[in-house]
Amino acid sequence: MIGFDLSDEQLALREMTERFVREEIVPKAAHHDATGEYPREIGRKAFELGLMNITVPEDYGGGGLGHLEEAIVTEELCYGCAGIAICITVNNLATVPLAIAGSEALKKRYLGMLTSDHATASYCLSEPDAGSDAAAIATTAQRKGDRYVISGSKAWVTGGPQARWFVLFAKTDRSLGSKGVSAFIVPADSPGIRIGKKEDMMGQRASSTVFIDFEEVAVPADHLLGAEGDGFRIAMKTFDRTRPGIAAGAVGVARRATDEAIRYAKERKAFGKPISEHQAVQFLIADMYKECAAARLLTWHAAWKIDRGERNTLECSIAKCFGADAAMRVTTDAVQVFGGYGYSKEFPVEKLMRDAKVLQIYEGTNQIQRLIIARQVLGS
Numbered sequence: 001m002i003g004f005d006l007s008d009e010q011l012a013l014r015e016m017t018e019r020f021v022r023e024e025i026v027p028k029a030a031h032h033d034a035t036g037e038y039p040r041e042i043g044r045k046a047f048e049l050g051l052m053n054i055t056v057p058e059d060y061g062g063g064g065l066g067h068l069e070e071a072i073v074t075e076e077l078c079y080g081c082a083g084i085a086i087c088i089t090v091n092n093l094a095t096v097p098l099a100i101a102g103s104e105a106l107k108k109r110y111l112g113m114l115t116s117d118h119a120t121a122s123y124c125l126s127e128p129d130a131g132s133d134a135a136a137i138a139t140t141a142q143r144k145g146d147r148y149v150i151s152g153s154k155a156w157v158t159g160g161p162q163a164r165w166f167v168l169f170a171k172t173d174r175s176l177g178s179k180g181v182s183a184f185i186v187p188a189d190s191p192g193i194r195i196g197k198k199e200d201m202m203g204q205r206a207s208s209t210v211f212i213d214f215e216e217v218a219v220p221a222d223h224l225l226g227a228e229g230d231g232f233r234i235a236m237k238t239f240d241r242t243r244p245g246i247a248a249g250a251v252g253v254a255r256r257a258t259d260e261a262i263r264y265a266k267e268r269k270a271f272g273k274p275i276s277e278h279q280a281v282q283f284l285i286a287d288m289y290k291e292c293a294a295a296r297l298l299t300w301h302a303a304w305k306i307d308r309g310e311r312n313t314l315e316c317s318i319a320k321c322f323g324a325d326a327a328m329r330v331t332t333d334a335v336q337v338f339g340g341y342g343y344s345k346e347f348p349v350e351k352l353m354r355d356a357k358v359l360q361i362y363e364g365t366n367q368i369q370r371l372i373i374a375r376q377v378l379g380s
């Protein structure tokens with residue numbers, strides 16, 4: 001059986017998020033985009049409303065909901081502002097690997113830290129010289145007695161300055177390639193951590209992304225997730241669960257651009273009639289709407305598979321790749337519908353276009369998603 005109806009609970013969750021976005025995010029989005037100011041208060045309100053840590057099991061104080069619910073919430077948040085949304089959803093990249101591979105004691109302590117009060121954690125995989133090729137990371141973790149000592153540099157850490165702890169990937173054996181990668185929980189107040197300046201980014205500017213140096217940072221040996229050498233597998237399993245969230249965000253950005261374009265096309269007149277009556281504009285808008293609808297179905301399918309406990313590597317790469325490309329096309333077309341005004345910061349669509357671009361880059365570029373899809377369908 002296949003059903004596309006949301007349950008009463010899912011509809012209520014969507015309605016609550018929609019109201020929160022309308023009242024708390026939309027009015028402040030332009031300010032945070034212009035200033036790059038971190039939206040701490042909005043994050044706190046989202047936390048109090050239960051919009052953070054949605055998929056963290058209830059045993060650890062989380063929402064205990066599924067990835068489909070997370071997709072529904074993320075679409076709405078990104079409809080309001082993808083940059084602010086990232087500050088609300090950032091924990092997913094850290095809580096998922098901990099939930100997958102952490103000991104009971106680690107889960108209680110570190111998931112509890114995020115669910116008992118408004119707090120965030122970040123994910124440190126990428127490095128200045130290794131992004132797509134994650135197995136090429138150079139950060140090392142050396143076992144010394146009852147500790148691991150971590151040294152290296154991490155790049156593009158979303159939410160780095162605010163994080164209470166990091167999930168960090170490092171080589172415990174450099175000779176083993178991807179099989180030598182291990183994952184650790186690293187408390188952010190550990191001596192030896194140096195957080196760089198906030199990157200001045202094209203889009204999603206409310207979010208704080210930084211480079212971080214780890215210089216002989218010691219963590220207890222029991223802060224290893226899983227066993228030594230499990231890190232690469234944990235990182236990839238994490239993406240299978242978090243990429244539908246990126247796809248959902250892409251749907252939110254694209255849907256907002258479509259709504260803005262529809263509104264504008266009905267108001268703006270050219271050649272004696274609203275531009276919405278020119279067929280070329282109608283076709284642009286029809287394609288935008290079509291892309292949103294297709295991207296949402298792919299996203300829900302990928303999320304639904306996780307909630308059923310099924311492998312979704314193929315589906316989540318399809319959803320992430322299609323959704324991010326759709327968001328880029330749709331937001332670019334929204335600027336086109338606005339004509340010259342689309343190019344001005346006075347109107348909302350240029351921000352949407354800037355916000356969309358990074359969706360094709362983070363959590364695995366869309367080229368990497370195509371590699372994953374090709375490997376799966378070619379059986380290689």
Ligand SMILES: Cc1cc2nc3c(=O)[nH]c(=O)nc-3n(C[C@H](O)[C@H](O)[C@H](O)COP(=O)(O)OP(=O)(O)OC[C@H]3O[C@@H](n4cnc5c(N)ncnc54)[C@H](O)[C@@H]3O)c2cc1C
Pocket residue numbers: 122123124125126129130131132133155156157158159201209358361362363364365366367368371
């Ligand atoms: C705003 C932002 C936030 C981020 N947040 C985080 C975070 O919180 N944690 C984290 O760990 N990382 C984060 N990242 C890093 C992100 O995941 C990487 O930027 C991404 O994986 C690409 O790596 P790279 O930038 O090193 O590009 P590269 O790997 O150098 O790639 C450069 C180009 O080459 C292409 N390419 C590379 N290899 C291949 C190949 N085999 N086939 C085809 N094309 C290829 C890529 O698709 C890309 O177009 C973030 C990045 C940004 C911009």
